[in-house]
Amino acid sequence: MILDGKLVAKVRRDQLAQRCEAFKKKSGRRPGLAVILVGEDPASQVYVRNKIAACNEVGISSVERRLSASATQEKIADEIRALNEDKNIDGILLQLPLPKGLKAEPLTEMIRPDKDPDGLTMDNLGRLFVGRPRAISCTPFGVMKILEHYQIPLEGRHAVVVGRSQIVGKPMAQLLLAANCTVTICHSKSHDLESLTLLGDIVVVAAGRPELLGKSAFKKDAVVIDVGIHRLSKDDGTTKLVGDVRAQELDGWVKAITPVPGGVGPMTITMLLENTLNLAEAHL
Numbered sequence: 001m002i003l004d005g006k007l008v009a010k011v012r013r014d015q016l017a018q019r020c021e022a023f024k025k026k027s028g029r030r031p032g033l034a035v036i037l038v039g040e041d042p043a044s045q046v047y048v049r050n051k052i053a054a055c056n057e058v059g060i061s062s063v064e065r066r067l068s069a070s071a072t073q074e075k076i077a078d079e080i081r082a083l084n085e086d087k088n089i090d091g092i093l094l095q096l097p098l099p100k101g102l103k104a105e106p107l108t109e110m111i112r113p114d115k116d117p118d119g120l121t122m123d124n125l126g127r128l129f130v131g132r133p134r135a136i137s138c139t140p141f142g143v144m145k146i147l148e149h150y151q152i153p154l155e156g157r158h159a160v161v162v163g164r165s166q167i168v169g170k171p172m173a174q175l176l177l178a179a180n181c182t183v184t185i186c187h188s189k190s191h192d193l194e195s196l197t198l199l200g201d202i203v204v205v206a207a208g209r210p211e212l213l214g215k216s217a218f219k220k221d222a223v224v225i226d227v228g229i230h231r232l233s234k235d236d237g238t239t240k241l242v243g244d245v246r247a248q249e250l251d252g253w254v255k256a257i258t259p260v261p262g263g264v265g266p267m268t269i270t271m272l273l274e275n276t277l278n279l280a281e282a283h284l
């Protein structure tokens with residue numbers, strides 16, 4: 001079975017559009033997301049453009065604050081302080097990575113936790129840890145919504161997460177634990193990765209390594225979530241998108257898998273919108 005993230009994203013975005021309308025009726029304004037983009041990184045510009053388009057689609061008003069690559073730490077901090085005070089802004093997103101020389105963590109930490117739709121602040125990460133989540137990191141939150149949509153049983157199942165980053169692997173493991181999975185976390189220092197992934201009823205692969213795992217890494221009828229996304233050049237000069245999993249090997253072997261593209265990717269932006277709206281509703 002293909003776990004169609006595009007479809008799940010569409011269903012949720014339709015619901016979000018209705019909730020945005022209801023929010024507007026109640027509050028007299030639209031939920032507001034501010035995106036701070038520092039520098040000219042082309043990939044970041046595309047991500048920001050996509051986020052703003054997605055906001056428009058569901059009825060979230062967005063503002064973009066562009067700062068030059070030479071902006072100082074203090075200048076970005078000033079921008080965050082102003083947006084923290086702005087009553088029309090419910091979510092503030094600092095697009096990462098920042099240009100060289102700038103430190104991201106002290107800046108993301110300045111974002112008011114009740115305006116942090118990426119769930120990156122320590123307050124929001126801590127809340128997830130103690131089981132009282134506010135905004136949850138968008139990619140793992142999106143993975144949970146795909147599993148929920150397709151009614152993949154989680155309780156008592158063994159979930160294996162490959163990757164332990166702050167934005168994907170760690171919150172992913174926490175969410176699966178909260179759903180009563182038995183969770184194993186693997187990372188670049190784990191020995192014999194495949195012996196660990198083979199244990200998984202559900203395996204979430206977020207290693208950032210193109211086509212790292214194939215058929216020998218998964219047990220029969222596992223559910224595979226491929227978070228990785230990489231653009232590879234082909235011999236004929238064109239490019240293709242691949243994940244962390246060699247999906248072509250898994251046909252007829254695993255029970256379900258997210259495709260790349262069209263799996264986890266579309267859910268990440270959707271959950272950013274959902275987090276922003278949740279924060280807006282909490283601001284009423």
Ligand code: NAD
Nearest residue numbers: 139163164165168187188206207208227228229264265268
């Ligand atoms: P990251 O580089 O911060 O973390 C990668 C993690 O994988 C690390 O914890 C590392 O220990 C582990 N790892 C690396 N090589 C490994 C190996 N050989 N065996 C086991 N573990 C290994 O990356 P990230 O930000 O967590 O993102 C992971 C991947 O997901 C990337 O490909 C990224 O592009 C993708 N991603 C996709 C979306 C989306 O919306 N689809 C969102 C976020 C990240």
